Amino acid sequence: MSLQRDPEGFEKKILHKFADFAGKRILEIGCGEGRLTWKYANASSLTVGFDPDQDAVRVARADSPSALHGRVHFVQAGASHIPFSKETFDIAILAWSL
Amino acid sequence: MVHALEEILRTLKPDGILIDLRPVESNWPVEVSSSAGVQESGRLTDLPAALADDEAAFYAMREAESRSWVVKKKEEEFVFYYYWDTPSEMKEFMEVEWDGFEKLEEDVYQKTKSLWVSANADARIRVRVKMLITKWDKSRV
Numbered sequence: 001m002s003l004q005r006d007p008e009g010f011e012k013k014i015l016h017k018f019a020d021f022a023g024k025r026i027l028e029i030g031c032g033e034g035r036l037t038w039k040y041a042n043a044s045s046l047t048v049g050f051d052p053d054q055d056a057v058r059v060a061r062a063d064s065p066s067a068l069h070g071r072v073h074f075v076q077a078g079a080s081h082i083p084f085s086k087e088t089f090d091i092a093i094l095a096w097s098l
Numbered sequence: 099m100v101h102a103l104e105e106i107l108r109t110l111k112p113d114g115i116l117i118d119l120r121p122v123e124s125n126w127p128v129e130v131s132s133s134a135g136v137q138e139s140g141r142l143t144d145l146p147a148a149l150a151d152d153e154a155a156f157y158a159m160r161e162a163e164s165r166s167w168v169v170k171k172k173e174e175e176f177v178f179y180y181y182w183d184t185p186s187e188m189k190e191f192m193e194v195e196w197d198g199f200e201k202l203e204e205d206v207y208q209k210t211k212s213l214w215v216s217a218n219a220d221a222r223i224r225v226r227v228k229m230l231i232t233k234w235d236k237s238r239v
Contacts, residue, residue: 092110
């Protein structure tokens with residue numbers, strides 16, 4: 001299939017205009033297969049992506065570059081219970097998920 | 099949704115920020131794009147489930163703001179394009195991925211095919227999705 005999403009990169013540009021990810025701890029809700037995650041995770045010190053779709057999370061984990069292992073984690077879960085203590089993250093992203 | 103927002107905000111540091119990035123319904127235009135230019139063939143039809151999702155999302159953020167959980171800092175609209183090589187690929191995608199949310203009416207599909215076959219060889223089909231990004235500061239209240 002020939003589908004292309006946002007080949008112009010408008011989403012990445014505006015995301016970085018709205019937040020500075022350098023050295024930050026990021027929580028992404030609705031990470032899916034990690035399409036958006038890979039646009040900022042390299043700058044972060046920690047990224048945790050949540051998604052209820054098990055297949056999508058499996059793809060995201062499989063696509064995770066070795067350079068980011070240990071810094072990027074994907075969890076199959078919704079946002080109703082986030083198993084992290086309070087005040088853990090600098091930035092939370094609702095990625096097409098609200 | 100409001101409960102989920104409360105849980106997300108619990109895990110944010112006191113000076114943390116929340117980025118809400120999502121499409122918003124607006125009968126997204128279908129276009130034929132080529133080196134010769136862009137022609138609109140019509141618009142998708144927003145279905146009730148999609149409109150209800152939008153309303154629920156806006157309601158959740160209004161609630162979070164009214165409860166002083168967050169303070170809006172910045173908001174912008176931008177476009178996000180989906181591209182396909184052919185009209186049939188676009189139709190197939192919509193029937194699988196956007197079923198129940200967006201409808202490609204038959205007259206729009208036929209017009210898209212007509213514009214596509216008469217366009218330059220490099221013509222592709224695209225849907226122009228209206229996006230909204232909002233930056234919220236976690237309230238210290």
